Amino acid sequence: MHSKEIPRPTGTLPIIAEHPAEARELLGTVRYGAEGGPPRWEHDRPVLPLHMTGAGDREVVESWPAMGPVRTGEHRGLLFAHDGAVLFAAGHIGPSRTCRDDAERAYRAAFELVEALEYPHVFRMWNTIAGITDRTAAGTEVYADFCAGRAQAFENAGRVDMAAATGIGALGGGASFYFLAHRSRTTVHLENPLQTPSSEYPARYGPRPPRFARATYLAPGRDGERGRVYVSGTASILDHRTVHSGEVAAQTQVTLANIAVLIGAENLTRHGIDERFGLEDLRAVKVYVKRREDLPVVAELCGESFGARTDIAYFVVDVCRRDLLVEIEGITS
Numbered sequence: 001m002h003s004k005e006i007p008r009p010t011g012t013l014p015i016i017a018e019h020p021a022e023a024r025e026l027l028g029t030v031r032y033g034a035e036g037g038p039p040r041w042e043h044d045r046p047v048l049p050l051h052m053t054g055a056g057d058r059e060v061v062e063s064w065p066a067m068g069p070v071r072t073g074e075h076r077g078l079l080f081a082h083d084g085a086v087l088f089a090a091g092h093i094g095p096s097r098t099c100r101d102d103a104e105r106a107y108r109a110a111f112e113l114v115e116a117l118e119y120p121h122v123f124r125m126w127n128t129i130a131g132i133t134d135r136t137a138a139g140t141e142v143y144a145d146f147c148a149g150r151a152q153a154f155e156n157a158g159r160v161d162m163a164a165a166t167g168i169g170a171l172g173g174g175a176s177f178y179f180l181a182h183r184s185r186t187t188v189h190l191e192n193p194l195q196t197p198s199s200e201y202p203a204r205y206g207p208r209p210p211r212f213a214r215a216t217y218l219a220p221g222r223d224g225e226r227g228r229v230y231v232s233g234t235a236s237i238l239d240h241r242t243v244h245s246g247e248v249a250a251q252t253q254v255t256l257a258n259i260a261v262l263i264g265a266e267n268l269t270r271h272g273i274d275e276r277f278g279l280e281d282l283r284a285v286k287v288y289v290k291r292r293e294d295l296p297v298v299a300e301l302c303g304e305s306f307g308a309r310t311d312i313a314y315f316v317v318d319v320c321r322r323d324l325l326v327e328i329e330g331i332t333s
Ligand SMILES: C=C(O[C@@H]1C=C(C(=O)O)C=C[C@H]1O)C(=O)O
Pocket: 127, 165, 166, 167, 168, 198, 210, 211, 212, 232, 233, 234, 235, 237, 320, 327
């Protein structure tokens, strides 16, 4: 992010800047920076530190605005804040090498929380996992373990709805997650006709499939806030297969094309939504690039595709499959 001025909060769109925004107007903050770990309190608001930047990289601070008086609390290690409309919660899943049980525990706590506080409409989840493609001591893959624990928690909670999500590498600090849920606004979870729903991936990717929608549409609010599409981390995957292994430019193009189809008129109509969006409508875009040397190519292609007003943050981190070089997410404005 290059802007020095911190814009005013705009409902369910975050403020992304180099410096934290005013704490009293916020639900919570996520620091994409040089160290990760459990969430902590700062000025009575949850702050989640994620190890997503290396030496010389700028920290990116993502601040979620509050629309009214905020209440805060803690539930089984999850720190949360809510304003009567939106719930923000952040937790630490734990050391990534025993990801399965930790993920199950953390997601169980998350589902308990949304029920107890009555924020049933989960609309966006982020998971950052150190060593995501590494092997555990048991010889399994960390990401596959994480997916197994998460799937178990979904099953135990009887949850069939899956929200938009990101599951991405981190440089350290174990595995962390944060999510947003709405009390009343309708959510529509979107699939992409070009991609197999994640929950139907074949077993070759892991014993239990991932649990996320390709995007979630949060319908317009009575407060005048517009409808928004929260686009999940999206990669160069068609059906369930990685395409263009080893070719970063082609992977970036397929990823952008996947997002364009996902948020375009035809797909939204198919999901009963009377809106249409293009890549130029995306804000708060995060681009994850596996190899630092690929940054210029990816940045050039993203710069051509997104609008001049799109704020884009780049991170050099691992992606959930060894053959994926890039992943992109964003939110329609
Ligand atoms: C890139 C993919 O998956 C990634 C992993 C996710 C998860 O496990 O929550 C969500 C989106 C992506 O960050 C994909 O399967 O298409």
